[in-house]
Amino acid sequence: MAEKEFIHLKIKRQDTPESNPYWQEFKIPYKKKHNIVSVLKEIQKNPVTADGTPTTPVVWESNCMEEVCGSCTMIINGKVQQGCSTLVDHCKQPIVLEPMSKFPVIRDLMVDRNSMFENLKKVMAWIPIDGSFDMGPGPKMSPKEHLVAYELSRCMTCGCCLEACPQINPRSKFMGAQIVGQVRLFNIHGSGKMQAEDRIEVMKGPGGITECGNAQLCQEACPKDLPLLNSIGQINRQTTWSGILKWFNSGDRE
Amino acid sequence: MANSKFCVVGGGLAGLMATLKIVEAGHEVDLFSLFEVKRSHSACAQGGINASLNTKGQDDSVQQHTYDTIYGGDFLANQPAVKRLCEAAPGIVWMYDRMGVSFSRTPEGNLDLRLFGGVKKMRTAFAGATTGQQLLYGADSQVRRYEDSGLVKKFEWWEFLSIVKDSNGVCRGITAMNLRSGEVEYFRYDAVIMATGGLGLIYGQSTNSSNSTGAAASRCYQQGCHFANGEFIQIHPTAIPGDDKNRLMSEAARGEGGRIWTIKDGKPWYFLEEKYPAYGNTVPRDIASREIFHVVKELGYQIDGEDVVYLDLTHKDPEFLQRRLGGILEIYEKFVGDDPKKVPMKIFPSIHYSMGGLWSDWKTHMTNIPGLFGAGECEYSYHGANRLGANSLLSASHSGMIAGPAAINYASGLEKHAEDMPQDIFTSEKKRQSEINDNLMKCDGKENVFKLHKELGETMQKNVGIVRYNDKLNETEGKINELIERFKNVNLNENAKWASLPLQFARQVHDMMILAHVIAGGAYKRNESRGAHYKPDFPKRDDKNWQKTTMAKYTPDGPEFWYEDIDLSIVETVERKY
Numbered sequence: 004m005a006e007k008e009f010i011h012l013k014i015k016r017q018d019t020p021e022s023n024p025y026w027q028e029f030k031i032p033y034k035k036k037h038n039i040v041s042v043l044k045e046i047q048k049n050p051v052t053a054d055g056t057p058t059t060p061v062v063w064e065s066n067c068m069e070e071v072c073g074s075c076t077m078i079i080n081g082k083v084q085q086g087c088s089t090l091v092d093h094c095k096q097p098i099v100l101e102p103m104s105k106f107p108v109i110r111d112l113m114v115d116r117n118s119m120f121e122n123l124k125k126v127m128a129w130i131p132i133d134g135s136f137d138m139g140p141g142p143k144m145s146p147k148e149h150l151v152a153y154e155l156s157r158c159m160t161c162g163c164c165l166e167a168c169p170q171i172n173p174r175s176k177f178m179g180a181q182i183v184g185q186v187r188l189f190n191i192h193g194s195g196k197m198q199a200e201d202r203i204e205v206m207k208g209p210g211g212i213t214e215c216g217n218a219q220l221c222q223e224a225c226p227k228d229l230p231l232l233n234s235i236g237q238i239n240r241q242t243t244w245s246g247i248l249k250w251f252n253s254g255d256r257e
Numbered sequence: 258m259a260n261s262k263f264c265v266v267g268g269g270l271a272g273l274m275a276t277l278k279i280v281e282a283g284h285e286v287d288l289f290s291l292f293e294v295k296r297s298h299s300a301c302a303q304g305g306i307n308a309s310l311n312t313k314g315q316d317d318s319v320q321q322h323t324y325d326t327i328y329g330g331d332f333l334a335n336q337p338a339v340k341r342l343c344e345a346a347p348g349i350v351w352m353y354d355r356m357g358v359s360f361s362r363t364p365e366g367n368l369d370l371r372l373f374g375g376v377k378k379m380r381t382a383f384a385g386a387t388t389g390q391q392l393l394y395g396a397d398s399q400v401r402r403y404e405d406s407g408l409v410k411k412f413e414w415w416e417f418l419s420i421v422k423d424s425n426g427v428c429r430g431i432t433a434m435n436l437r438s439g440e441v442e443y444f445r446y447d448a449v450i451m452a453t454g455g456l457g458l459i460y461g462q463s464t465n466s467s468n469s470t471g472a473a474a475s476r477c478y479q480q481g482c483h484f485a486n487g488e489f490i491q492i493h494p495t496a497i498p499g500d501d502k503n504r505l506m507s508e509a510a511r512g513e514g515g516r517i518w519t520i521k522d523g524k525p526w527y528f529l530e531e532k533y534p535a536y537g538n539t540v541p542r543d544i545a546s547r548e549i550f551h552v553v554k555e556l557g558y559q560i561d562g563e564d565v566v567y568l569d570l571t572h573k574d575p576e577f578l579q580r581r582l583g584g585i586l587e588i589y590e591k592f593v594g595d596d597p598k599k600v601p602m603k604i605f606p607s608i609h610y611s612m613g614g615l616w617s618d619w620k621t622h623m624t625n626i627p628g629l630f631g632a633g634e635c636e637y638s639y640h641g642a643n644r645l646g647a648n649s650l651l652s653a654s655h656s657g658m659i660a661g662p663a664a665i666n667y668a669s670g671l672e673k674h675a676e677d678m679p680q681d682i683f684t685s686e687k688k689r690q691s692e693i694n695d696n697l698m699k700c701d702g703k704e705n706v707f708k709l710h711k712e713l714g715e716t717m718q719k720n721v722g723i724v725r726y727n728d729k730l731n732e733t734e735g736k737i738n739e740l741i742e743r744f745k746n747v748n749l750n751e752n753a754k755w756a757s758l759p760l761q762f763a764r765q766v767h768d769m770m771i772l773a774h775v776i777a778g779g780a781y782k783r784n785e786s787r788g789a790h791y792k793p794d795f796p797k798r799d800d801k802n803w804q805k806t807t808m809a810k811y812t813p814d815g816p817e818f819w820y821e822d823i824d825l826s827i828v829e830t831v832e833r834k835y
């Protein structure tokens with residue numbers, strides 16, 4: 004690609020959760036190897052729009068800068084992804100930045116993803132260990148099982164899968180693929196299994212897996228390539244089985 | 258006792274483990290963090306966590322781990338603290354195992370171990386190349402469980418601004434800023450644990466997250482907390498140089514067989530293997546960093562005109578690499594565009610870790626301010642002059658697990674509690690902090706805080722990095738003073754406190770500058786070379802004069818330094834050779 008002079012950005016801004024969004028354009032001197040976060044940092048140093056009007060620096064979230072914390076997730080040229088690992092040289096210009104649309108906007112590109120963390124509570128995404136004291140090792144795990152668990156445990160609660168999912172909308176309570184992956188992760192584990200049924204019960208309830216519309220867009224949106232579709236399939240089977248077993252057992256009692 | 262109130266500031270590994278220990282004892286904890294604790298910097302750690310599990314038939318032991326850590330730290334750590342750390346290590350790794358952390362496994366289903374720098378035994382448990390992320394998620398899930406049951410109250414998106422002290426200088430609470438509204442609030446606590454992580458941002462680019470500013474520790478320092486060994490800053494030998502951040506290539510890459518080389522007379526030159534036959538590429542970090550710096554900057558061996566050397570894994574089986582190092586190799590491919598399984602990586606040393614930090618009594622992790630504790634990277638106890646790889650996830654966890662119970666113990670001995678304290682100590686501190694914000698918002702000078710930060714980083718990088726000279730250090734102190742002066746003339750270019758990054762960052766930049774003085778000043782004073790601190794004009798370690806902890810106390814005219822003896826009761830001090 005020929006040496007460019009500027010990086011041209013179009014950013015959707017919003018001052019407060021209640022106010023109306025508006026667009027601003029910026030032109031940043033071109034430099035090789037810029038990513039979206041490093042360009043936003045350039046705007047902080049010289050907060051002036053493309054037509055020369057002084058403005059306030061853009062607000063967004065960022066932390067690790069190497070795509071393991073999930074913070075800087077936003078919509079870049081229509082695709083939800085992390086700003087830190089999106090290289091400007093790979094983007095069509097003007098680069099359009101928008102906040103994620105499935106979460107309330109705090110300011111500019113910063114949104115409130117608290118609901119994802121609340122959902123982790125609903126499905127009991129933990130192992131109720133007896134205590135943090137030294138009781139020796141946990142259950143053994145085969146390298147094969149570990150590979151599946153490891154894939155799922157890299158979920159950084161970024162929200163890309165929710166952004167991509169048509170079922171995440173004001174009319175549905177669906178918690179999204181992220182939470183299904185976490186249920187599977189804790190249900191695989193040797194001691195996590197002991198609460199598997201409780202987690203499956205939640206999956207059967209409101210916002211659970213029955214509200215998945217099978218659009219299958221989550222996995223493609225996941226920056227970490229988590230096996231989300233496979234997990235939805237697995238958890239679907241577990242909920243079905245658990246339903247059948249329940250039915251049998253209730254039959255027993257009568 | 259039942260009404261004791263506890264606060265943990267920071268939800269990385271150290272803060273989460275401190276929290277867990279307090280709630281397990283039945284007490285409530287308020288947990289503060291700049292963002293969701295699950296996004297903390299600990300997630301960046303790649304390589305692993307050390308424990309002498311001795312499962313590789315190599316006769317590893319707690320004694321050997323202790324020795325390697327003290328030796329690696331160039332005999333500057335309080336030795337009983339290191340011993341306790343290494344004794345606790347196997348139990349800590351197993352605890353994480355029980356939490357469900359997906360550690361990599363052997364064919365028999367046990368935890369696998371890998372080799373790390375500065376040691377000869379396989380001692381590092383790991384979860385692929387994202388160990389920190391996995392440990393953090395494990396601890397995070399446990400804390401969430403207690404949040405669900407009501408014992409933990411999270412204050413995420415709150416920034417710690419200061420402690421509140423009573424008339425006797427005892428810590429009785431904190432003030433913090435709501436990072437949405439920008440408003441300041443005070444909170445009463447009987448014990449406060451600081452677990453706010455590292456300070457890499459003082460150097461502009463480092464391997465740290467962009468929130469590792471050291472500002473919180475600096476605030477405690479400015480309120481009278483002593484700061485220890487500030488000049489000891491670890492430089493990691495292998496990072497991808499970048500304008501926004503130097504992205505780490507974990508030491509695990511060398512541990513798994515990665516070779517460092519450059520081109521000399523048209524042929525590969527494996528300069529580490531040549532000079533250190535016993536350890537080869539797995540010499541400790543300070544040595545590897547200095548050798549790479551020497552070869553590139555002093556001997557002038559560049560690659561394609563860039564200041565880099567090769568870190569080469571191309572001789573290893575791609576499937577093995579994917580399994581053991583996948584996470585970091587992906588980072589390289591994403592940010593550089595080459596596949597490290599096929600093309601050697603280009604790397605250069607980078608600022609990485611602060612061995613120094615808030616001073617605390619290692620037995621309890623209480624600082625010199627009663628009621629204020631320190632744990633994790635913001636505290637100084639375990640790593641002496643140089644940290645061994647994979648010892649810091651360990652020390653972060655361990656120090657949190659010591660500080661938590663010690664805080665309970667301290668609070669149970671209190672005659673008066675925070676709630677008995679007069680109201681005005683809280684309201685006046687809140688007022689002081691609110692005024693700082695108001696004044697910053699009003700400032701209509703011409704300095705941009707983000708540019709001031711860039712200048713701070715450039716000076717620190719240039720003069721207080723791998724190689725240090727007294728005239729340059731002196732110059733740096735002048736430059737920091739200049740920046741502090743110019744800070745009075747800032748302009749935030751901001752119109753509202755609501756979720757204002759310029760306001761938040763302005764406060765952090767100011768406090769980074771104050772702490773930069775401790776690093777540069779400590780380096781200037783210490784006329785010897787030890788661990789990560791290297792002065793060509795004083796190339797030898799000088800135990801007679803300098804086998805001491807550097808202590809710094811804040812004064813408005815800059816830090817006041819003094820030196821304290823170290824507990825050397827466990828191993829004999831010898832020359833550090835690899």
Ligand SMILES: Cc1cc2nc3c(=O)[nH]c(=O)nc-3n(C[C@H](O)[C@H](O)[C@H](O)COP(=O)(O)OP(=O)(O)OC[C@H]3O[C@@H](n4cnc5c(N)ncnc54)[C@H](O)[C@@H]3O)c2cc1C
Pocket residue numbers: 266267268269270271272289290291292294297298299300301302303304305306307388389415416417418452453454455464465466469472473505507609610632633634635646647648649650651653
């Ligand atoms: C790239 C990289 C790789 C690494 N790899 C390894 C490794 O393989 N093995 C190893 O042992 N070590 C490794 N380390 C070091 C290790 O990751 C850190 O030292 C350790 O994670 C620090 O943990 P912590 O709990 O002290 O702090 P952090 O994880 O940094 O957490 C700090 C917490 O404090 C909070 N905080 C900060 N300031 C404030 C404030 N003012 N108010 C409120 N909250 C605040 C933050 O929100 C955060 O929750 C690595 C470091 C880096 C940079």
